[in-house]
Structures are given as C-alpha cells and as structure tokens.
Amino acid sequence: MRILMIEDNKSVSEMMNMFFQKEGWEATFAYDGADALKIFNADPNGWDIITLDLNLPEVDGMKVAQEIRNGSTTVPIIMLTARDTESDQVLGLELGADDYVTKPFSPITLIARIKALYRRSKISNEETETTTVEVSDDSSSDDIDTGIFKLNIKTHEASINNKEIPDLTPKEFDLLKVLANKPRQVFSREQLLEQVWGYDFFGDERTVDAHIKKLRQKIELVGPQVISTVWGVGYKFDDTGV
DSSP states (O other), rough: OEEEEOOOOOHHHHHHHHHHHHHTTEEEEEEHHHHHHHHHHHSSSSSSSEEEEEEEESOOOOOHHHHHHOOOOOEEEEEEEEEEOOOHHHHHHTTTTTTTESSOOOOOHHOOOOOOOHHHHHHHHHHHHHHOOSSSGGGGGOEEEESSSEEETTTTTEETTEEEOTTTHHHHHHHHHHHHHSSTTOOEEEIIIIIOTTTTTOOOTTTHHHHHHHHHHHHHSSSSSOOHHHHEEEEEOTTTTT
16 A cells, blocks of 8 residues: 655654554655645555645645645545544545544554545445446446436436536545435435445544535536435435426
C-alpha cells in the first residue's frame, strides 16, 4: 500500500511511519499544504490512501482536500483533525473526505481505519472494473430508467430529463443507486451507512448527511430535486412529482 500522509507535526509522522513500516506499507510525508499538493499532483493516481491534517501551514487542509478531490475522485482520504466541531467534520466530508479521525488518536485506531477504508476502496474498484468489461445485454439489467431519471451502472452516470448530473463521486453515485433502486422507500442513515459504506465503517451518521447535501446540490444544477428528507427517519428517492 502507498500512503501519502499530510501532517505538519513531524513527531506524529515519525511515530506513524514506524507503524506503516511494520505493516509493510510505503509512506511519503508532506509537512505543509503546498508541498502536499506538489507531491500529489506529481502522481495523482499513485496513492492507495491519503491521510490529511486540516490544520496545515501554507495551504489550509480544506483547500488541499478540495484540490486532491479535483485531481482524483476515487483516492480514499482520511482527515486527521484536532477540530471536533460538527461543522468542520461535515465540511471536510463535503469536500471529498471518506472518513475522519479526531486528534489525539491511537496509532492502532488509525491503522484499523486505513485498512477498513482500503478494503472498501478495493471492493468498489473491483466491482467497477467487472461492470466495465461486461459487454452482454445483461450487464444493463441493474440500470434504472423511470422516464425522468436514468442511472447507468456501466458508465457510472445519472441524468434527469436527459441532463447529466455532473461530477458524481463514487459514494454519491452509490447513494443515488441505493435510493433510486427502491423509489419512495425511506432509508435510515444507518441503513445507508451499511449499504454504501459497509458494516465496518467507523464514521457516524453525519457522513450520510454531508454526502446527501452535496448530492442534492449537484442534482439541482440540472433539474428538480428527487431526494427528500423524511424528518426523524431518513431519506427517500421520489421523482413522481417531477
């Protein structure tokens, strides 16, 4: 596994490097935001996991997260932050992070989070590759077409009234797929965590809210809103009123 650890505290980096070496992982370290972006941009597809501290000199961690996600929609990002407010965590998730760990943290906990996120990432990539190489007509059997909303499993594209919903991340696409597969059925946040992130996800239900918010913003760029909130319960897909 190749890890890019973006962390301005060199003591933390040195400590984690010992754990990375024990796992047999190759780690590269950046100590400020500007250096991190140079390292990442030199090889955007060369990383299996990125850990990102939000409190960085030169370029703020939020900006770094945004730039990384612009360069790669699939590389898994774990935020490391001393900020424990809900708004900071949700904003980080909105910018493309997949999970977060609040400082101070146990190295063993971070290693476990990295392994879990890496497993989910590998499974997702393998499913995408399998779908892509299928060429028979049966490969579209899981596509969704309501006449108004369309979702293509093979191309990972979704549209409303033939207008493509732009720049869907893998998690946003998976959320949309789960909801649209069972229109008007209400899914709790816990159910969405289980179906989209997997049973071993270490985050909390605010992760779902952050991703739903971002997904809704993208939907509204091209058409009417098809994801509604059922207060006190969760979310549902419904395009019958469109």
